[in-house]
Structure formats: C-alpha cells, structure tokens
Amino acid sequence: MKNKLSTRLTPLQIYKLLPKTNCKLCGHTCMSFAIKLLQREVTLEQCTPLFNDPKYAENLKQLQELIAPLLSAMQTLIQIDEDKCIGCGNCVIACPANVAIEPAVAKGINPRTTDVVFTVEDGKIKMLNLDKCRRNPPHRLNCNICEIVCYSEAIKVIA
C-alpha cells in the first residue's frame, strides 16, 4: 500500500519544478497553478515563463515527463491497462457507486444494466458511465477502492 501511494502525483512534485515566482501571468500563484494543473483545469502552456525563459528548460522537460500519464488518464484521473486486466470483477463488485446504482451487484453478480459505472465484458473491464464514478469532478472524492482490490495492477490512480 505504501508503495502504491507514493506513485501518485502530488501538487508539491509539480510545484517544485515550476518557476515559484508567483508572477501570476497565468492568473494564479504557482502553488495554486500546480493544484489546478493536477486537476487538469489549466494546461502547462499557460505558464509562459516556463517556456520563454531558457533557465527553466530542464524543469520544463521534467514537468512534461511528470504529467504525461496525467494527460492520458481519464477525467477521473484513473488509468486502466486493459492488457493487464484478467476480468476477476473485484473492482466491479467492490465499487460503492456500482452497488448504489444496481443493488444486485452487492451479492457479487455482474451488473445486468448499462447504468453502472463499469462492468466486465468479454473477460475485460469496460467503462460505461464515467460520470457516475465518485472521483468524477466537480465532487471529486478521493476513492481508490478499484485500485486497491485489483489483482493485476491494471487500474492505476494517477493523482
């Protein structure tokens, strides 16, 4: 578990690589920009000094590497590796949102309707309604039950 948490992106990791001048050219302080970047409310390009000043070139390179998984993640900041998925269904049954939508899921039965967040189809996880996930903005809960119950580390919470 400790290892898992440490792989997550934190605002401080981003902040460290920003100019830290609080110039507010982007409209935020640097710390605020880091938080908003993590929530994908702003883009890295909005921080103009980072691109214009050659002394930040190394930082920019590191930042781009750091946030690469963030940009490829879903809106709930989760990445799913379908190749790793073995279709055990742990995530589908453990998901509180799934159970709230379809109570039969509580008994371990795979969802029958397409109203749930996700289901198992052809032996792989399949996203149906991402907006019903508890991690979905704006009411983002820091839920990661699907990640911690996954046997094969196919589900990864990015931040």
Add this chain to the structure above:
Amino acid sequence: MKKLTDIPCTGCSLLCDDIVIDVSDGSISKVYGSCSHGTKRFKEVLATRLLEAKIFENGITRSVATEDAIDKAVEILSSAEKVLVYGFENSTNETIELGLALAEKIGGTFDTSPSICHLTVPLLEKYGVRIGELEEILDKADFIVFWGANLADTHLRQASRYSVFPRGEIVKTGRENRIVATIDVRKTKVTRIAQHQLIVNIGEDLDLISKIQDAFSQESSTEDDVAGISQLSFATFMHDLKNATFVAVFVGSGVMYSINVDQIIENIVKLVKSISTKKTCTVTPLAENLNSMGVTLISKKKTGFTYAIDFSNGSPVSNPSVTSVTNQLLRGNFDAAIIVKSDIFTHIPRSATKQLLKIPTIALEEIPTLVSEFASVTIPVTLTGLETGGYITRTDGKKIELKPFLKPPKNMFSEEEVLRKILSKI
C-alpha cells in the same frame, strides 16, 4: 441475436451461474460477467474444437466416421488385458459414473489428474469437519484464509463472486467486515487484497499449523518468529482469528507442492476441527479442474476411494504408491488406455509418458491436445456446458445443472453417449 441469462460458466470449478451471453447464428458474440478464463472457454473453444474422428494405424492417420472410431475403440479395449481409464476432471457427473462403470467392467484402473480434493475430502469425513458452502461463506464468513491458493491465477471470480467482496446477510458491508489472510510461500497477486499476508518458510507449514493451534487453545503468545513470519504479524493474525465468528479456510493447490502434503492437509483439517469447537469454522478445497470435486465425491461414494482405483481383482482397491497411474505405467502394467478430456502428458513424468506412448490410446477430446495428437483413436465430443448439459459438482460439493444453448454439429456425440456406446458394445 438472442440474449441468454444465468448461464453457468464451465471455465473453472466455481461454475459462476450469472453469465449473460449474446448468441447469434450459432456463435457467441459477447460474454458478460465471466472472467478471462470463462471468456476463453466460451469464445475460443468453438473456434479451435476437434471436428473429425481419427484413427492412427500403421503410421498413417486417417479420418473416419465417429461410429467407426467407437468400434475401433471397443476393439482395442476388448483385446486389452489391463486398461487405464483416465481423466474425467472436466466431464459431467454422469460421465464420471460411466467411467467408473467402464473401469469396473473391464477390470481396469480408474485415475484422474492430481487434485487437492482427493486428499481433503476423506479427511473431512474422518474428522467430522464441515465443508464450507460458498453461499454460506458469502453471507456469514468474517475471517477468510487462503492457504496456498493464488486465486488470481486459478479461480478469478472467487473473491468477487463468493467470498471477500460481496455483501452478505450477516456480513453486511462485505469487505469492510471481513478479514482476509493469505498463507503462502511467496507474495502472490491475491496478497494484495489481504490484511494478513503470512509468508511461510518453504517446508515449515506444519510448524505454523502447530503454533496457530497452540496460540488458539492456550491463549498464550509466542515470543519468537514463527516459520519465517514475524512475531508481530503472527500476533495480529491470531488476534483477529480469535475475534472472528465464522472462519472460512480455502485450501489451494499450492499445498499440493509440499513434500509432506498428506500431513499438512491432515493438520489443517485438525486445526479447523479445533477452531470449530469455539466458533464456526469450515474448510473448502479449491478444485483445480472443472469437476475435480465431482470425480472425488462420486468415486468416494461408489468405491470408497478418491483416486488411483484399481479394479483388476474385481473389487476396488486404492493404494496410490502402487495403483497410481504413474507407478503402473512405469511398471508397464497397462496395454491400452482411454483418456477422457484430460491432458495426461502434463500430469505424469516423462518416463511414464514414454510408456504411455507405447500402448494404444483412445482419446475423447473437445479441443486438440497432446493426447488427441498422439492417440491411436481420437473421438471428438460435444462441448460440455455449451452443447451438452448434465450436472457438475462445484468446488464446495454443490451440484450445478448446466444449461446448454448451442446445437452440436451433426454426427458428433457427447462424451456420455460415446461412453454409453462403448459400454454397451464391450
């Protein structure tokens, strides 16, 4: 397109009965709810199946009609002195009964692939320990132990469908109310979902069992590490075990790889017995193959033994060190073999395989395997659970009725029909 619901899956011995399947024009287009093993069973088996009966004679393989292949099989079996009747761990209960009847009729030896059930079931009866039913465990178990079981490789939906995650009648919040412990010699994928991850030194299972027994009965705590497990981990494990009300122990095939496997299983069963004096405690073997439990229970009921049953003296005898398939093959006892849906080459050592290749073999198979490749007579059979029905015994001993939903190809029989024909002609 037709949507079929509640189809039992024949991917493993859990027989999950909540599978939804889309069928169109005799083929399966989508499978909902099954794990990757089940999906493979449903979708790939149709594409790779055997379609033609074959006879290998004088160095030439020729395709024949199924009836001719059956006649040839009868000829081989009738002329043989002693026959090996092997397999059945992927067959229906009805077929297993026919297999036993065949072995008895021709005075052969009935054996099946090695399974944890063979060793566990007789001990459960001996010590009066209850086998844990999966539904009961779902509703009540608040302490679950996986002993030598890596569910992420063998029984993928065990935790999500029957034990850890579902919310039961008494264990209302599911995982939050349950404590999961894994006992294994290494870290496996299933340890990710366990609160207690006990990693035992190889060969020290017996030591661990006796320490658990002592700590449970004497209320004492150990000062030292136990079988490679730190004192703190062991103490917290024991604390949770003592506070639990319903303990469910699952024994997996990992235990089979120990040298003193008989002793370990016997001691686990004894431990369960002593825990059950203070609280409910059950043990459930996790059958490796689809119907390993069925083979075990049916042969136990019919003959009193669970595997390596020899009928050559009329009455059934089982002494695995003498009558097991490997020992008899090495001594060159058999002069013919009939293998029913079992890849025997992966179960026996190379030296025994060489002996097996010398004798005529009859293979009843759904899909091409090494056995069907090398057999003298290969008879394709219809797909159990997809094209033919019957009953299969789940890993906890409950009988599940299959619901076939596809039409079998013409001129192809089920394994049950083939065996019935062979039995009537011998």
